[in-house]
Amino acid sequence: MSKWLRRYDLNAANSAVLVFLWLFFIAFMLYPLGYVFSNAFFTAEGFSLIFFKLMLSSPNYVTILANSINLGLIVTLLTTLLSLPLAFLLVRYDFPGKGLLNGLILIPMVLPPFVGAIGMRQLLARFGSINLLLLEMGIIDQPIDWLGSGFWGVVILEVLHLYPIMYLNLAAALANVDPSLEEAARNMGANGFKLFRTVTFPLMLPGYFAGAIIVFIWAFTDLGTPLVFEYRDLIAVQIFNMVTDLHENPMGYAFVVVVMVLTLFFFYLSKRLLGGRRYEMLARGHVTSAVQSASPALTVMIYGVVLGISVLALIPHLGVFLTSITSRWFLTVLPTEFTLRFYREVFSHDLTLLSIRNSLLLSSLSTIIDIILGVTIAYLLARKRVPGRDLLDALAMLPLALPGLVIAFGYVAAFSATPLDARINPVPLLVIAYAVRRLPYMVRAAYAGFQQTNVALEEAAMNLGASPIKTFYQITFPLLFANLVAGAVLAFSFAMLEVSDSLILALKEEYYPITKAIYALLLRITDGPYIASAMGMLGLLLLAGSLFIAGRFFGRRMGELFRA
Amino acid sequence: MVGVKFDQVSKVLGQVKAVDNLTLDIAPGELFFLLGPSGCGKTTALRLVAGFYTPDEGRIFFNQRDQSRVPPHKRNTGMVFQNYALWPHMDVWNNVAYGLKMRRVSEAEKQERVARALEIVQMQSFARRVPNQLSGGQQQRVALARALVIEPDVVLLDEPLSNLDAKLRLETRAQIKEIHDKIKRTMIYVTHDQTEALSMADRIAVMRRGRIVQVGTPRELYTRPESAFVAEFIGGTNLLPGRLEETGDLFLVKTDAGIVRAQNGAKGGMRGHPVFCSVRPESLHVRPEESPSELMNQLSGEVQSIMYRGDSEEYCLRLGGGVLLRAVEHDQATRKAQVGDRVTVQFDPRDVVVLPQEESNE
Numbered sequence: 001m002s003k004w005l006r007r008y009d010l011n012a013a014n015s016a017v018l019v020f021l022w023l024f025f026i027a028f029m030l031y032p033l034g035y036v037f038s039n040a041f042f043t044a045e046g047f048s049l050i051f052f053k054l055m056l057s058s059p060n061y062v063t064i065l066a067n068s069i070n071l072g073l074i075v076t077l078l079t080t081l082l083s084l085p086l087a088f089l090l091v092r093y094d095f096p097g098k099g100l101l102n103g104l105i106l107i108p109m110v111l112p113p114f115v116g117a118i119g120m121r122q123l124l125a126r127f128g129s130i131n132l133l134l135l136e137m138g139i140i141d142q143p144i145d146w147l148g149s150g151f152w153g154v155v156i157l158e159v160l161h162l163y164p165i166m167y168l169n170l171a172a173a174l175a176n177v178d179p180s181l182e183e184a185a186r187n188m189g190a191n192g193f194k195l196f197r198t199v200t201f202p203l204m205l206p207g208y209f210a211g212a213i214i215v216f217i218w219a220f221t222d223l224g225t226p227l228v229f230e231y232r233d234l235i236a237v238q239i240f241n242m243v244t245d246l247h248e249n250p251m252g253y254a255f256v257v258v259v260m261v262l263t264l265f266f267f268y269l270s271k272r273l274l275g276g277r278r279y280e281m282l283a284r285g286h287v288t289s290a291v292q293s294a295s296p297a298l299t300v301m302i303y304g305v306v307l308g309i310s311v312l313a314l315i316p317h318l319g320v321f322l323t324s325i326t327s328r329w330f331l332t333v334l335p336t337e338f339t340l341r342f343y344r345e346v347f348s349h350d351l352t353l354l355s356i357r358n359s360l361l362l363s364s365l366s367t368i369i370d371i372i373l374g375v376t377i378a379y380l381l382a383r384k385r386v387p388g389r390d391l392l393d394a395l396a397m398l399p400l401a402l403p404g405l406v407i408a409f410g411y412v413a414a415f416s417a418t419p420l421d422a423r424i425n426p427v428p429l430l431v432i433a434y435a436v437r438r439l440p441y442m443v444r445a446a447y448a449g450f451q452q453t454n455v456a457l458e459e460a461a462m463n464l465g466a467s468p469i470k471t472f473y474q475i476t477f478p479l480l481f482a483n484l485v486a487g488a489v490l491a492f493s494f495a496m497l498e499v500s501d502s503l504i505l506a507l508k509e510e511y512y513p514i515t516k517a518i519y520a521l522l523l524r525i526t527d528g529p530y531i532a533s534a535m536g537m538l539g540l541l542l543l544a545g546s547l548f549i550a551g552r553f554f555g556r557r558m559g560e561l562f563r564a
Numbered sequence: 565m566v567g568v569k570f571d572q573v574s575k576v577l578g579q580v581k582a583v584d585n586l587t588l589d590i591a592p593g594e595l596f597f598l599l600g601p602s603g604c605g606k607t608t609a610l611r612l613v614a615g616f617y618t619p620d621e622g623r624i625f626f627n628q629r630d631q632s633r634v635p636p637h638k639r640n641t642g643m644v645f646q647n648y649a650l651w652p653h654m655d656v657w658n659n660v661a662y663g664l665k666m667r668r669v670s671e672a673e674k675q676e677r678v679a680r681a682l683e684i685v686q687m688q689s690f691a692r693r694v695p696n697q698l699s700g701g702q703q704q705r706v707a708l709a710r711a712l713v714i715e716p717d718v719v720l721l722d723e724p725l726s727n728l729d730a731k732l733r734l735e736t737r738a739q740i741k742e743i744h745d746k747i748k749r750t751m752i753y754v755t756h757d758q759t760e761a762l763s764m765a766d767r768i769a770v771m772r773r774g775r776i777v778q779v780g781t782p783r784e785l786y787t788r789p790e791s792a793f794v795a796e797f798i799g800g801t802n803l804l805p806g807r808l809e810e811t812g813d814l815f816l817v818k819t820d821a822g823i824v825r826a827q828n829g830a831k832g833g834m835r836g837h838p839v840f841c842s843v844r845p846e847s848l849h850v851r852p853e854e855s856p857s858e859l860m861n862q863l864s865g866e867v868q869s870i871m872y873r874g875d876s877e878e879y880c881l882r883l884g885g886g887v888l889l890r891a892v893e894h895d896q897a898t899r900k901a902q903v904g905d906r907v908t909v910q911f912d913p914r915d916v917v918v919l920p921q922e923e924s925n926e
Contacts, residue, residue, distance in 0.1 A: 188710070
C-alpha cells in the first residue's frame with residue numbers, strides 16, 4: 001500500500017482536490033448518463049430491450065435514425081471537400097494578404113447556424129427573395145421549392161458553419177507534415193496526386209479525423225437548425241419533443257442511448273482507426289519549408305476561391321441582418337422599408353431583456369466554474385502524478401464526444417424531483433451544463449499553457465525561496481494568463497449561444513437564455529422573427545468579438561482547441 | 565556511371581546567396597564530399613542536385629544531360645536525408661519498396677531487389693517494423709537501403725551520421741565506404757565533420773559562404789591548405805601572424821614571437837605582405853628553455869595551461885608579443901613542463917605553411 005502511494009504526488013490538498021473532482025464528474029456526468037441508460041434498459045418488470053425493439057420495428061424511427069446519420073456523414077464529407085483545397089492553398093502558398101484571408105475563412109464559425117437559418121428561410125422560402133428575383137427576371141414562372149423537406153437547408157447551413165473547424169484541423173495537419181517526408185517521396189519518383197495519395201494524405205489522417213469527428217457529432221446532434229427549418233425527421237428533434245412527457249413515454253431514454261452509443265462509437269472509431277496514431281516527427285534535420293510564393297495568377301485564384309466561399313457562407317446571415325432592419329418585406333426581393341425599431345425592442349421587450357440578463361449571468365457563472373476546474377485538472381495532468389490520471393483525462397475530454405443534447409436530457413431526467421429540478425429552477429443545471437460542455441476547451445487551453453511553461457521556471461523560483469503557492473501566483477499564473485483568457489473568452493461566448501442545452505433545460509420563461517428566447521420569438525407570428533433576427537445579430541457580434549479576442553491571445557494555435 | 569557538374573550555379577534563398585557562382589566537376593563513381601561550417605551552402609548545393617531547388621543562374625549536368633529544370637521525381641537520385649525522412653505510416657519493407665513502385669517494377673523483381681537492399685544494410689529481419697520501432701542507427705540504414713534500391717545515378721547523403729552517437733558513427737562510416745566500393749556509384753556526401761570527410765572521401769570541396777574555397781584529396785587539403793580558413797577548419801592549426809620577409813628556398817617570416825622559417829606556401833606575390841604561418845599543434849615540440857640546440861624555428865614562451873587528453877597532452881603557450889600557441893605532445897613518459905615554466909617550442913620548416921592574411925575580417 002505504502003509502495004503504491006509513493007508512486008504518486010499525494011498530499012492532503014491534492015487528495016482533497018481529487019476527491020472533489022471525482023464527486024463532480026460522478027454527479028454531473030456519470031450519474032445522469034447512468035440514469036438514462038438504466039431507464040432505457042429497465043422497465044418496472046426488470047431488464048428489457050422493448051424500447052429498442054420498438055424503435056427498430058418502426059419504419060418511421062428507422063428513417064429518422066438514418067436521416068440523422070446521413071446528415072452527419074454528408075456534412076462531414078462536404079466540409080472536407082470544401083476545406084481540403086482551402087487548406088492546401090493557404091498552407092502551401094505565400095501571398096499578400098494571407099493573414100486576412102485566413103481570418104475571413106474563420107468568420108462563419110462565429111455565425112450560429114440556427115440564427116442563419118432564419119435568414120435562409122427568408123431568402124429561400126416559396127415567396128422568398130431568390131424565387132421572387134428569378135420570377136421577376138422571367139427565368140422561372142413557378143416558385144421553386146428550394147427547401148423541400150428542409151433536410152438540405154440543414155445540410156447547407158451546417159456545412160457553411162462547420163467548414164472552418166475542418167479547415168483549422170486540415171491546415172494544422174498539413175503544416176505538421178514534415179517537408180522532408182514529401183521530399184523523400186519526390187526523390188523516389190512520386191509527384192502530384194500520387195504523392196498526395198501515398199504520403200501527404202496518410203500523414204494528415206490523424207489530424208483529419210480529429211476534426212472530422214467534431215464536425216460529425218455537431219451535425220449529427222444539432223437541434224437549433226432543424227427546429228428553425230421545421231424539419232422534424234431527425235433524432236435530435238425527436239428527443240427534444242420527448243423531454244416534456246418523459247414519464248408517459250420513456251422512448252426518449254432509448255433515443256438518447258442510441259445517440260450516445262453512436263457518437264461514442266464514431267468517436268472511438270476515429271481515434272482507433274488512425275486518430276490515435278501519432279506520427280511524431282523524427283530526429284531534427286535540415287529545416288526546409290514547403291511554402292512557396294504564389295504567382296500573381298494563382299494569387300487571384302486563391303482570392304477568388306476564398307472570397308467566393310466566404311460570401312456564400314455569409315448569405316444566410318445577410319438575410320438575418322436584412323430581416324432585423326426591415327419593417328416591410330413582403331413579396332419583394334429586398335425589403336422596402338427599413339427601421340431600427342427591433343433593436344430598440346430587444347432592449348425593451350420583457351422577454352428579450354430578461355433573456356439577455358439571464359444569459360450573461362449563466363455564462364459568467366459557467367465560465368468561472370470552467371476556469372477553476374480547467375486549471376485544476378490541467379495542473380494535475382501536466383504537473384502531478386495522481387492515481388487514475390488517464391481516467392481523469394478521459395472524463396475531462398468526454399464532453400467532446402457527448403452532444404449537448406445528451407447531457408441536457410440526462411440532467412432533466414436524472415435530477416427531476418431533486419432540489420436541482422430543472423422544472424422548478426433551471427439555473428444551477430444550466431450553469432453546470434454549460435460548464436461541462438466547454439470544460440475540454442478550458443482544460444486544453446490551460447494544459448497547453450502548463451506545457452509551454454518549463455517546470456524549471458517554477459523550480460528556479462522555489463530554489464530562490466518562493467513557496468509553492470507564491471510560485472503559482474507569481475510565476476505560473478502570469479505565464480498561463482494568455483491561455484486562460486483565450487479559453488475563458490471561448491467558454492463564455494459559446495455558453496452565450498449554446499443551443500441544445502438551453503432549449504431543453506430552460507423550461508420556464510423567466511429563466512430563458514438568449515437562444516431559447518430567439519426560438520420562442522420565432523414561433524410568434526407577428527413581429528417575433530424580426531426581433532429574433534435583431535437579437536441574433538447582437539449574439540453574432542458578441543461571438544465575433546470574443547473569438548477575435550481569443551484569437552489574439554491564442555494566436556495561430558487556435559485550431560488545437562477544435563479537435564478531438 | 566554518372567558525373568555531376570555544376571556550371572556557374574547560383575541560388576538565392578531569402579536574402580542570402582546560399583550558393584554563389586559554384587563550378588564543380590564530380591567524376592563518375594567518386595565519393596565526393598561537400599564540407600563546411602553550417603550555413604556555408606553545402607546542403608543547398610546537394611538539394612540543387614536532387615532538384616528540390618532550381619538554380620537561379622547556371623546549370624547542373626549529369627554527364628552531358630542538363631538537369632537544371634528537371635523536377636526531382638525524374639532525376640533518379642537517391643537521397644539519404646539528415647533526419648532519414650522515413651515515412652512513419654509505412655513499414656520498413658514498404659519504405660524501401662516505394663521507389664520501385666513508382667518505377668512500376670514487376671512484383672517479383674521488387675521482392676528480390678528490396679530483399680537485396682535490406683541485406684546490404686543488414687536489416688532483413690526488420691522488414692515488418694515501422695520506423696518508430698527502430699533505433700537511430702537502424703533508421704539510418706533503412707534510409708540508405710531506400711536510396712540504393714532504385715539504383716540511382718547519384719547517391720546523395722545529407723549529414724547522414726549527424727544524428728548517431730559517436731561509436732555508431734565510426735561503424736557506419738566504414739559501412740558506407742564499403743558500400744561505395746561495392747556498388748561503384750557516384751556519391752555526394754554533405755558534412756560539417758572534417759574527420760568524417762578526411763577518413764572517407766575520394767575528394768573534398770571545402771565551402772564557405774556559398775563558395776568553394778578549395779578542392780582536393782584529403783591529403784592535399786591537410787598538408788597543403790591554400791588559406792587560413794582551410795588550415796583551421798581541417799584538423800585545426802596555429803596561425804602565427806607576421807610579415808613575409810624573404811622567399812628563397814625557405815620562406816622567412818618575421819613574427820612578434822621571433823623569426824619563423826617555412827618550406828611551404830603560395831608562390832610569390834606576398835613578399836612584404838602580412839601573412840600567417842600555419843603550424844599544426846602536433847608538429848610542435850615543447851622543451852625546457854635551457855636546452856639549446858641548432859635546430860631552426862625555436863621560439864620561447866611560458867606555459868599557460870596543460871590539458872590532459874588521455875592519449876596526449878595539450879599545452880597552451882604564450883610566446884613573445886602575446887602570441888598564443890597550442891602544442892600537442894603524444895610522448896608522455898615525462899611531463900615536459902609545469903604551468904608557469906619558461907619553455908622553448910621548436911618545429912620543422914617542412915611543417916609550416918605560409919598563408920596570405922585575408923584582406924577583410926569577414
